[in-house]
Amino acid sequence: MPGIVDERIVIIDIDEASQLELGQWPWPRNTLAAIVDKLFDDYGVVALGLDALFAEAEETSAERVIAELANSPIADDAAVRTELDRLRESLDSNYRFAESLIARDVIS
Numbered sequence: 001m002p003g004i005v006d007e008r009i010v011i012i013d014i015d016e017a018s019q020l021e022l023g024q025w026p027w028p029r030n031t032l033a034a035i036v037d038k039l040f041d042d043y044g045v046v047a048l049g050l051d052a053l054f055a056e057a058e059e060t061s062a063e064r065v066i067a068e069l070a071n072s073p074i075a076d077d078a079a080v081r082t083e084l085d086r087l088r089e090s091l092d093s094n095y096r097f098a099e100s101l102i103a104r105d106v107i108s
Contacts, residue, residue: 012039029058029097036100047105054097054108062091 014025022031039045066088075081089095 029093033097033100040104050106050108057094060091060093066091
């Protein structure tokens with residue numbers, strides 16, 4: 001309604017101060033997941049709108065190293081292959097971000 005401030009609505013802006021603290025945009029998906037979790041779990045937001053486009057999967061350098069190791073001769077060892085699979089799953093920032101959005105009212 002014009003001329004009325006609804007105290008329940010808060011806009012969180014990715015500004016220069018945010019970028020100085022968290023780094024240049026786009027932020028890592030793990031960082032975004034932590035922000036989403038904090039907003040819902042600690043601040044009790046009911047709904048979250050993200051005005052951002054996540055057109056491509058994020059690939060971290062750690063994920064690239066794991067992929068290279070998985071395609072190397074050391075991956076022939078079953079224990080190494082198991083550990084690489086475990087690490088790949090724990091480092092998947094896209095999965096972590098998606099997991100933070102599940103069962104929450106988020107609009108992007």
